């Protein structure tokens with residue numbers, strides 16, 4: 001064994017890249033788990049093609065997983081990798097532009113055949129022609145060493161052995177960054193429990209990768225990234241979609257009402273359907289509908305019956321659900337509509353992220369049809385916002401839209417798991433008896449008699465004796481709920497529905513302005529939270545003052561938003577659309593906000609946002 | 622409470638609490654709401670409403686456990702006039718909404734009221750999926766072969782050549798036969814009734830309500846304003862007997878008055894044909910078809926549905942198919958209930974905390 005140095009780093013960004021069939025997402029997930037177990041703070045960014053298996057070895061087939069971990073609090077998956085693992089020439093070609101000079105590249109030389117090089121248009125082998133001399137290149141014959149290491153597994157074909165190469169890569173990286181592999185071993189035992197030979201081969205490949213690092217002289221040092229200081233607690237790593245599913249179940253538990261999900265599969269929302277389908281033990285009913293319209297119809301039918309009705313989808317599905325959201329506005333029943341945004345219009349970029357559905361969910365319905373709109377800001381925040389969506393829906397008897405996006409959905413971060421008893425109390429009361437008297441003094445039920453504080457109408461579910469009533473999408477008379485075409489009544493009902501949504505109580509917007517001297521405010525919503533916070537950190541470290549705030553309630557806005565906007569000389573609004581929140585702010589507050597936008601299907605980088613903020617700072621200085 | 626394991630037919634009302642024995646007898650007026658009925662004078666919908674209001678007491682259920690969900694159309698105004706729970710929803714979507722309600726609430730008797738446009742045009746997808754899933758509910762499809770509410774355009778059941786404002790030279794669409802469509806969609810209960818035949822309609826409604834699974838009842842309904850007389854030949858006493866084929870379980874399928882009766886036989890090729898009664902007796906022209914709605918194979922029911930042609934020479938009425946198949950909602954509930962029971966009962970706070978933590982946690986501090 002060679003002696004080598006151990007270097008301590010404060011942060012590392014690693015990107016695993018390979019063919020869609022190379023198991024890069026799994027490798028990344030496992031490395032993430034190991035890293036979480038080490039107590040580092042972290043953030044991840046999976047990036048994969050929409051095709052399940054694009055032609056092997058081609059650029060469209062490249063799948064990658066980026067992980068940023070540190071000994072301090074991590075806000076983004078990192079702008080640029082420090083280490084790139086490239087499993088084939090396509091992975092190298094697709095990812096090299098992001099790799100800063102001087103960074104480390106581990107390349108699987110076995111895949112750099114003339115044929116594979118030609119597939120992606122490399123005239124010569126970049127590992128040999130000197131073109132990579134600005135990077136630290138570690139050529140490793142990953143495939144053949146893996147196959148060799150598995151020589152004794154006579155029952156496996158060469159193909160099966162080759163498939164274990166991702167575990168070899170994981171073993172090598174785990175050695176380099178001194179990560180434990182026990183978690184991965186346990187994981188493999190669970191996954192391949194029924195196939196002992198495959199299990200043994202994967203374990204052997206993992207070990208071989210570790211040993212390779214230890215025995216070859218190619219790697220001069222290993223690295224340590226110490227744990228990040230985090231508040232005490234029990235932690236797990238969660239993706240946004242997992243957190244969202246857990247939040248919905250927690251809300252069902254806290255309200256004491258069963259959860260019914262009606263959903264039609266669509267990327268990147270399907271994982272919520274998958275997760276909830278596995279939570280039947282918690283009384284969760286999932287119905288995979290024939291289309292998105294049926295999905296929300298099912299949720300609304302269940303809500304009418306007293307359940308927490310939820311439907312989950314992405315932008316194209318929201319378009320189909322619009323008419324039913326309008327019905328729910330008219331019926332004034334609680335309903336949660338989750339939109340995991342992706343690149344649009346139309347099919348757009350199914351696996352990439354975007355924030356371009358804000359105006360759709362705000363206004364994309366016929367008539368005056370206001371709904372509360374919430375947006376989660378980090379993967380773990382999806383849990384809190386799912387609870388908040390159910391709270392608003394049930395307290396105000398209204399459909400609520402909860403926005404997330406592809407970045408939050410698939411990205412992950414450590415989450416301090418709350419105790420059930422510490423979750424907000426969310427009692428829901430169903431109507432049980434008549435709420436008025438008629439002219440003759442007899443008790444009667446008035447389905448549209450509102451609670452004066454919330455303007456919510458009673459939630460009177462079928463099966464409740466004495467409250468039989470009819471509701472529908474035709475305009476209803478105030479109080480009685482009978483059909484009414486009266487002009488003044490319609491005007492009143494439109495304004496009542498608007499007032500109810502406007503009156504939803506939401507927490508004030510908190511502003512992060514450590515010096516209190518900032519003249520520029522950066523205001524964001526949704527998944528730009530991490531990049532904006534990271535950019536503000538960069539700007540502040542450079543000695544400038546900048547304020548930062550993030551909206552989780554987009555309708556209604558926090559009551560203090562107007563006052564906050566007025567305090568700053570400039571307001572910069574970064575969005576992954578062409579300026580949708582900016583449009584709302586301008587219309588509502590007559591503030592000349594600066595829109596900074598990008599629609600590349602990828603989250604903002606810290607650097608580009610820091611630059612944008614710095615430019616604005618110069619203007620006001 | 623669930624009945625996923627269907628050994629024998631279980632009533633569609635099994636989990637719906639009945640009226641207590643000492644409750645006062647219900648009457649039609651108990652199911653009549655205070656809303657003014659607003660269909661055109663002479664509309665067939667009045668007749669169906671009266672039949673349903675007078676039939677509901679026969680179910681012996683509490684009013685609060687009955688829900689009518691409708692789509693959009695003249696017919697879909699129905700729930701407003703019944704003093705039960707009700708939802709007038711949006712065009713075509715009632716089967717989906719009812720699926721969510723019926724699946725989450727086994728204690729309700731769930732009814733869908735829809736029209737030929739609502740069910741077969743805009744809502745066609747939801748209808749076929751409700752039927753294949755076999756959700757425990759009853760769908761009443763009021764077929765007036767026209768879009769009534771939008772003032773008289775041809776519908777997916779209009780006869781070819783129907784002249785309307787949107788088809789001034791006659792419609793060129795091929796119509797759906799709702800019974801054939803339902804059978805093709807794996808429906809477990811399919812029937813057809815005539816609005817004006819109250820006795821038969823009530824009998825079918827009873828069987829449909831008691832069927833566990835999705836029951837589809839097509840009801841021929843006259844729209845005197847935009848498609849008057851669409852079913853006149855079936856109502857006209859002089860023609861009725863020659864045209865209406867009454868399906869009665871266990872009986873030969875016949876049409877015509879006693880002196881001119883024809884009997885349905887299956888010929889060697891499999892084709893069904895009406896032949897004179899005396900010819901049928903010999904058996905030479907084919908085997909007499911005996912109606913059996915409980916046949917597992919829907920082929921015979923489908924063939925019967927094809928006897929009906931747009932010119933209404935022969936129109937079968939009655940129950941085409943009535944078979945037991947596990948219902949979607951029972952199966953869904955049994956999976957959830959099974960998981961809850963296996964885990965030792967409803968989730969406690971500790972169970973939820975365990976779920977939130979998952980399998981891979983670490984502790985700080």
Ligand SMILES: Cc1ncc(C[n+]2csc(CCOP(=O)(O)OP(=O)(O)O)c2C)c(N)n1
Pocket residue numbers: 693694695696697712735736737738739740763765767768769770771776
């Ligand atoms: C989304 C939508 N599209 C169109 C309409 C207009 N519309 C209302 S009812 C109807 C047709 C109704 O026909 P049918 O279901 O046969 O009912 P009928 O009025 O004949 O009872 C149409 C097209 C609507 N209400 N909603």
Ligand code: SF4
Pocket residue numbers: 659660661663664665666695696765769770843844845846847
């Ligand atoms: S238009 Fe026709 S179906 Fe509609 S209410 Fe009038 S008569 Fe009845």
Ligand SMILES: [Mg+2]
Pocket residue numbers: 694736737738763764765766767768769776
């Ligand atoms: Mg019609």
